Amino acid sequence: MKLLDTLQWRYAAKAMNGEKVAEDKIERILEVARLAPTSSGLQPFEIMVIENQELKEKIRPVAWNQSVVTDCSHLLVFAAWDDYTADRINYMFDLTNEIRGFKNEGWENYRQQLLNNYPQKDAEENFEHAAKQAYIALGMAMVAAADEKVDCTPMEGFSADKVDEILGLREKGLRSTVLLPVGYRAPEDDWLVDLVKVRKPMKDLVTRLK
Numbered sequence: 001m002k003l004l005d006t007l008q009w010r011y012a013a014k015a016m017n018g019e020k021v022a023e024d025k026i027e028r029i030l031e032v033a034r035l036a037p038t039s040s041g042l043q044p045f046e047i048m049v050i051e052n053q054e055l056k057e058k059i060r061p062v063a064w065n066q067s068v069v070t071d072c073s074h075l076l077v078f079a080a081w082d083d084y085t086a087d088r089i090n091y092m093f094d095l096t097n098e099i100r101g102f103k104n105e106g107w108e109n110y111r112q113q114l115l116n117n118y119p120q121k122d123a124e125e126n127f128e129h130a131a132k133q134a135y136i137a138l139g140m141a142m143v144a145a146a147d148e149k150v151d152c153t154p155m156e157g158f159s160a161d162k163v164d165e166i167l168g169l170r171e172k173g174l175r176s177t178v179l180l181p182v183g184y185r186a187p188e189d190d191w192l193v194d195l196v197k198v199r200k201p202m203k204d205l206v207t208r209l210k
Contacts, residue, residue: 003143008197010146012153013068013181015189021073021182025148029182032144036137040114042092044084044130045137046174048077048167055166062162063179068153072181077167078138079174080130084118131177138178145182155179 026049033047050056051074060069069075081088093111097103118126138154145152156178163169163176187193199205 003147006146007143009149010142010151011192011197013151013183013185013190014153014192015186016068016071016073016151016153016181016183017186018071019073019184021148021150021184025150026074026182028148029141029144029150033137033141036140038133038136039129040092040110041096042084042089042114043133044081044088045134045177046079046172047137048079048169050075050077058166059158059163059179062166063155063158066155066157068155068181068183069179071186072153072183074182076141076180076182077163077176078134078178078180079164079167079169079172080127080134080177082127082130082170082173082175083123084114084121084126084130085173086115086119089114089118127175131175134177138180141180150182151185152180152182155181 030047030049034043038044050059053070056070056072056075059075060066063069089111093107096107142152142154158176158179160176163179164174167176169176185193
């Protein structure tokens with residue numbers, strides 16, 4: 001199966017060569033992330049796409065000085081909503097009605113159900129939920145990158161507060177969740193490139209209940 005071969009090819013590149021990824025490939029990766037499923041279809045996150053080298057240089061020291069931050073082609077920052085608000089919920093429901101061209105009573109009842117639920121919760125709880133949704137899009141973006149034969153490296157090793165400050169995310173009601181440098185591997189500088197991929201055997205991962 002082509003997808004399985006592609007996933008055998010991909011790995012978390014520890015060194016990148018600085019080569020630019022073609023814009024059409026980046027657009028397809030982002031489109032796959034945009035199409036990711038999310039809870040109630042709210043898409044409670046945004047993706048910052050950083051090509052500016054000065055910005056990458058600022059982020060690298062607060063990301064454990066990892067070279068892929070500056071040597072990647074594009075640095076994707078998945079930033080989740082800091083809270084679920086009525087405005088944010090209404091925006092997505094209104095957008096759905098606009099695109100579909102009609103209102104549905106059941107859909108409007110569901111809108112009210114969410115409005116009666118999320119905004120009353122603790123903001124930190126809502127952020128954690130939103131961050132989980134961002135990870136769904138992250139996973140799909142990683143598969144899309146592999147399909148384009150583009151390398152990427154998911155990263156939690158960074159100071160979220162510092163990245164938020166550098167990018168002004170808190171002012172936008174966002175908090176950085178995970179980084180995804182996208183580019184091309186530098187095999188000569190990467191100790192991981194030739195190592196056999198190791199995963200649990202299926203019997204230790206999957207339990208079938210019949």
